[in-house]
Amino acid sequence: MSGRKRTVQIKFRVTEEERALIEQKMKLVPTRNMESYLRKMAIDGYIIQIDHSDIKAMTAEIQKIGVNINQIARRVNATGSVYKEDIEEIKGVLAEIWRLQRLNLLKAR
Numbered sequence: 001m002s003g004r005k006r007t008v009q010i011k012f013r014v015t016e017e018e019r020a021l022i023e024q025k026m027k028l029v030p031t032r033n034m035e036s037y038l039r040k041m042a043i044d045g046y047i048i049q050i051d052h053s054d055i056k057a058m059t060a061e062i063q064k065i066g067v068n069i070n071q072i073a074r075r076v077n078a079t080g081s082v083y084k085e086d087i088e089e090i091k092g093v094l095a096e097i098w099r100l101q102r103l104n105l106l107k108a109r
Helices: 016-027 034-044 053-079 084-108
Strands: none
Touching (some): 016 034
16 A cells, blocks of 8 residues: 555445436446546546527527517507507617527637
């Protein structure tokens, strides 16, 4: 034991579900040694943080369109006619969605 290269021991606890998840991920890598796997992940692993604000903004715009379409459908069913202002409003919101989509695609490059 005195000839060990690694003399410092680090311990941590996990749930049964977390252990099963670790073991599943280990199967994706050619190793059966959990100590080696965890050491490699702790040293060389990385965390990916994703900004979802653009997607949230686009989702909000799509929800607005859904609400507008429902309102227009009610009016059409009640009156039997479609108003030009309703169509222009939908076109405007669709243009905003396309703008957000182009912005997302440019960021992804």
